[in-house]
Structures are given as C-alpha cells and as structure tokens.
C-alpha cells in the first residue's frame with residue numbers, strides 16, 4: 115500500500131494506522147501525544163489571539179519550500195504580525211485519494227521541521243480523504259492560537275506621520291520561485307522561496323515602544339501592504355526605490371518577467387512601521403537575525419491629502435504604488 | 448543623468464509647448480514606471496500614440512476572435528493581454544470561465560507546442576503585434592508547415608508602425624513636434640523607414656531604448672533638435688538598433704506575410720498597414736479556414752480609446768477614467784492592456 | 800512588452816528554425832528561439848522578445864547597456880539602508 119485510499123479517511127483502522135505510522139511520529143510533542151479530542155492548554159496571561167489559514171499550492175514542492183512549510187509559516191506569521199506569541203497550531207489535512215504516501219510523509223516531515231524551527235507545536239489535528247478529482251493532492255488548514263503580551267497594541271490607528279517603514283529583506287523571492295515551477299513558462303531561476311516563520315525575527319522588536327505595525331506582504335506583495343496602510347490610516351506612504359533591498363537576481367528575474375517586485379508574493383518578510391526614535395535599534399536587531407540581514411528602512415509615513423502610496427524612483431521621479439489588481443501574471447516577451 | 452536633465456531643462460526653456468509622441472506601449476509604461484515623465488520640463492508634453500498592440504486592434508477583430516472561441520470549434524491561444532478585452536459577447540476571459548477552450552501563451556511557441564500535444568484540436572492563435580512580434584508569427588507558421596500541423600491557424604491582426612504614423616500626420620489637427628521612436632520595432636526595421644518623418648514632415652525623430660537613461664537621452668535629443676531647428680533621425684539605442692535592422696527577421700516576415708489594407712481601432716482602414724498570410728500559407732489562415740469576417744469597428748459605449756490611441760485625448764479627459772473605468776472594471780482596451788495608455792495613467796499617475 | 804536588458808546565451812540546441820537557446824539574465828533563464836539571429840553563438844549577448852532572440856549585441860555594446868543601468872543606480876548590489884531621518 116503506497117497510496118492514499120478513501121478508506122484512510124473512514125475513521126476505522128486504516129485511519130488509525132495512517133496517523134500512528136505516518137503522521138504522528140513526525141509531529142510528536144507533549145500537547146499532541148495524548149491524542150484527546152481537543153488539545154488542552156494552560157491559561158496564558160494576556161489576551162488570546164486566534165487565526166486560521168488554508169493552503170492550496172500547486173505544485174506541492176517548489177524551490178525553497180513546500181505546502182507543509184507554508185502551512186506553518188503562514189499561520190505563525192499571521193500571529194506574529196499582531197505581536198502574539200504563538201502557542202500551538204492545529205493541523206487539518208485533506209488528502210486526495212491516490213496521493214502517494216511518500217509524498218504525504220515528505221510534506222509532514224517538512225511541516226514538522228518548520229514547526230520545530232518556529233518553536234510552535236502542532237497540538238491537534240484532523241485528516242480526511244476526498245475522492246480522486248484532479249485536485250491538489252493535499253489541502254491543509256492550520257489554525258494558530260497565540261497570546262498577546264499585556265499592553266502591546268499593533269494596529270494601524272497608532273501610526274503617525276513621520277514614522278518609518280522597514281522591509282525585513284529582499285522582496286518577491288517566493289512569488290518568483292513559484293513561477294519557476296509553473297508549467298509552460300520555461301523560466302528557470304536560482305531563486306528559492308523565502309518561506310520562513312517570522313516569530314523569532316519579530317520577537318526582539320516587541321519591547322520597543324515605538325513599534326506601531328507589522329504585516330507580512332504575502333499575495334499582494336509589498337505594494338499590497340502599503341495600500342493597506344494608506345487605506346487603514348488615511349495617511350500617505352513614500353517609498354524610496356533606491357532604498358529597497360533588491361538583489362540583482364530578483365531585479366533581473368522581475369524585469370525578465372515584466373513584473374514589479376513590489377507586487378510579487380513573499381512568505382518570509384515583514385513590513386514594519388516604527389517611530390523614528392526606535393528605528394535604528396529595530397534595524398540593528400533585525401539585521402542581527404539571519405532572516406533580517408537585508409532589512410532596510412525603505413520609506414516614511416507622510417501627512418498628505420489625498421492619501422497615497424508613492425514611490426520616489428531611482429532617478430528621482432515620482433509615481434504611485436497600488437495594490438496589484440490580480441495575481442501578478444508574467445509577460446515573457 | 449543629472450547633466451542630461453539639466454541640459455534638457457535649458458534647451459526646453461522658452462520653446463513653448465513641445466508635443467512629442469511615443470508610439471510604443473513599452474515606452475508608455477516605462478516613462479511612467481521609472482518616473483521619467485515626472486522629471487521632464489513642464490513645457491515638454493509626452494503624448495502616447497498608437498503603440499499598444501491590443502488597443503489598436505479593431506473591435507471587429509476582437510469580436511471575430513470571441514465568436515470563434517464561443518463556437519466551440521477551436522481552441523483559442525492568445526497573449527494574456529487580449530483575454531479581458533470586452534467584445535459584443537463578453538470577453539475571452541468570461542467565455543473561458545464558462546468552459547470555452549482559451550489558452551494563455553507567453554510566446555507563439557507555446558501555441559505550437561499546444562497544437563503538437565493536441566493534434567485533434569483546431570488551434571487558433573490570435574496573432575497581434577507590430578514588427579517585433581510578426582517574425583515570431585511567421586516562424587510559427589513555417590514551423591507548423593514543417594511539422595504538418597494541419598489544425599494550426601493564426602488570426603493575423605499584425606500591424607505596421609509607419610503607416611499608422613503617416614495616417615496620424617495626415618490629420619491637419621495633428622500638432623506634433625517629434626517622435627520618440629520604438630526600440631524593438633527599430634531593432635527589426637532599422638532606422639531608414641522613418642526617413643520621411645524628417646524629410647517630408649520636418650519632425651524631430653529619435654530611436655530610444657527602455658531604460659531611464661535611454662528615455663531621458665531620447666527626449667533630450669528631440670528637444671535639442673527642435674531648439675536647433677534641425678530635425679534629424681537620431682538613434683540613441685545604438686547598442687541594439689543597427690542602421691539596417693535585422694534583415695533575417697524581415698526576410699522571414701516577407702516569406703510568410705504580405706501587406707494589406709487593414710482597419711485600426713477608430714482610425715479606419717489604413718492602406719498597406721497590416722499583414723495577411725500569403726496564398727502559399729492560406730492553409731494556416733484562420734480567416735479563410737473558418738470563413739471569419741471582420742465585423743464593424745466601434746468603441747465600447749462612452750469609451751474614448753479610439754481618441755486616446757491617436758493622442759487626441761489624454762486618459763483623465765475621459766469621463767469614465769477612474770470612475771466607471773478602472774483596472775478591475777475596465778471599459779475599453781486602453782484600460783485592459785498592460786501597455787494601454789489609460790492603464791498606465793491609472794496605475795502610476797492617478798493622484799485623486 | 801519589450802524587455803530592456805540583454806541576456807547571455809548559455810546553451811544552444813537544435814538547428815535552423817528550430818535552433819533554441821537557454822538565455823541567462825543574471826541568474827534566471829528562459830528558453831528562446833534563435834531563428835531570427837542565426838549568427839548567435841554560445842556566450843553571445845542577445846535581446847529577447849516574446850520567446851525569440853531578435854538581435855545580437857556585441858559584448859562592448861551589451862556592457863554599455865549595463866552601464867546605462869548602473870548610472871540609473873538600478874543595478875547595484877543591495878543598497879545600504881537609508882539611515883533614519885531625524
């Protein structure tokens with residue numbers, strides 16, 4: 115038996131075997147091990163944060179990551195952005211009939227490694243099987259629970275004109291890496307996805323009183339977060355193209371595909387807004403972390419009517435930045 | 448770069464409004480995206496001409512393509528920008544959502560590959576574009592002939608740049624001082640076809656590439672020519688554009704296509720401005736194979752695209768711009784296409 | 800959409816109208832047809848449009864293009880971050 119069968123989702127002996135032999139040993143931890151109907155956590159001090167995300171990725175494996183790694187990073191990072199310390203994740207697997215068990219194991223292995231990297235255990239889970247339907251092989255939902263330290267309030271309402279905008283590293287790597295495995299594009303790149311859990315990177319910033327806001331620029335790219343900022347604060351944002359930490363390879367790959375790197379997805383970056391007084395400290399702490407080596411101050415919040423996100427281009431001209439309309443589609447021509 | 452900009456500023460001073468036209472969609476986008484437009488002297492006005500291949504395509508062609516896809520007879524292969532252009536029966540994108548076979552290609556080579564992999568399907572490629580894209584279509588036809596791809600066709604909407612420029616200049620209202628000439632079209636054509644613009648029309652002409660320095664150099668040379676009262680044909684994109692262009696590419700085009708009178712959006716039929724397949728390749732001609740004919744040309748109701756592509760109207764002058772017509776809800780092709788003038792203004796310069 | 804930067808031919812295969820190449824753009828590659836540039840050899844710098852190489856640039860010219868990019872400040876290594884403004 116090397117493939118997932120409908121019976122693996124039936125709740126009988128096969129289900130138990132699948133879990134006990136293939137899934138659980140890879141995820142073992144004290145909270146999960148009792149395999150109760152629910153995970154039991156001690157009541158934390160502070161407020162509780164809850165977030166959920168579903169993962170549908172094709173192909174399942176790509177340079178720098180896979181659906182398992184994304185499923186941990188996405189949810190951990192959503193908690194991280196609010197300043198919450200993640201306590202645990204639930205894991206719901208929806209498997210397609212016919213999926214190679216070996217593929218499942220690879221995904222779970224990666225998921226387990228990423229959970230360990232983040233220091234966040236999988237504390238409860240569920241597995242179902244759906245009929246073969248040219249689906250995605252594996253769909254994953256993770257829900258994350260976290261605790262928000264007393265007094266921490268990271269909401270756009272606290273942003274002021276004059277605050278600085280930090281990007282924690284080179285943008286667009288995830289989206290470009292995914293495109294390189296898209297069928298029919300004939301695009302190869304040395305780039306790998308940046309998918310990474312960011313709780314460790316963000317943790318040393320939480321004590322800074324000037325920290326106002328963090329968001330991970332996933333599908334809408336950095337441009338999407340800047341557009342959010344403008345909408346949610348009614349203020350303007352001015353970004354300096356020359357300050358963007360763009361690596362030559364990202365620049366060229368984007369240029370080649372006709373994409374604006376600000377519009378391309380990331381899975382391991384944060385856009386941070388911080389008061390000027392704390393910006394140097396924040397930058398130093400970010401750069402001391404392996405995931406923040408290329409962190410840079412890329413711009414500033416401005417008072418302005420009408421509220422706009424603008425880019426000062428490399429040659430000193432101005433243009434506006436908008437949320438991309440749809441998924442960035444390449445144009446090789 | 449600073450020095451060029453300063454010189455440009457000095458040269459432009461006191462010259463009154465200078466109306467310069469770019470006729471390449473990539474120039475249009477690059478001028479906005481790099482911020483070059485923002486740095487030009489206030490009396491230098493860049494006007495976008497008929498340089499966006501999707502935008503200049505007559506509505507009759509678009510409706511014929513949509514009709515073909517709707518018939519269920521063909522698998523329609525197309526560059527992505529055509530997907531959302533609205534026609535009488537909705538867009539290709541909408542048809543695709545309802546199950547029509549529409550395949551997005553990055554290159555016509557993708558369409559050939561698709562045809563090879565699906566020998567039972569009638570595969571029709573929407574071949575639009577100017578001189579740079581045409582040789583690729585010609586090569587695909589030659590390749591299809593060699594491979595014996597019986598069911599591969601192209602719907603040629605290919606167009607030539609110079610006849611359209613001539614048509615624009617025939618309008619006595621056209622009040623232009625110079626042309627920023629396209630980079631890649633010129634890589635194929637070379638410089639000589641533009642001669643009449645200088646010799647007969649007395650216009651300043653500069654061929655330029657796409658990087659900020661190229662764009663600024665191009666505009667600076669145009670203004671310097673105008674200031675000196677000495678229109679000339681200059682090439683600041685010498686790294687890529689040879690005086691004679693790429694004769695191989697032109698020969699390939701010649702072998703497969705022949706010039707014909709073609710209808711452009713809102714500009715009417717322009718003599719010898721389009722390319723049709725030669726009789727030897729009639730087998731690959733979708734018009735003939737499927738007895739398609741071009742319907743009437745029209746702009747979507749209220750849309751000024753036809754005026755926009757001729758540089759007579761700037762997007763913000765259209766009452767729909769940014770209101771009824773946005774990137775998410777485009778009304779006309781100039782907002783749909785990534786190289787459309789309305790899309791460029793909307794993306795990079797809509798400040799209200 | 801025209802692609803401004805030249806790429807370098809890193810692999811050539813096939814013949815005549817079917818002559819293809821892998822063209823490298825500083826770490827990313829695409830497959831393009833060399834049918835329009837029959838003279839293009841390995842390591843040649845080419846301009847690419849819609850899956851086809853349309854012209855060969857000599858090395859000096861190609862580097863000139865790169866110099867343009869440098870003067871635009873666009874193709875440097877990762878820039879030093881702006882220091883916080885007071």
Ligand code: SF4
Nearest residue numbers: 750751765772779789
């Ligand atoms: S703004 Fe929209 S409606 Fe107006 S001309 Fe442009 S595409 Fe047409």
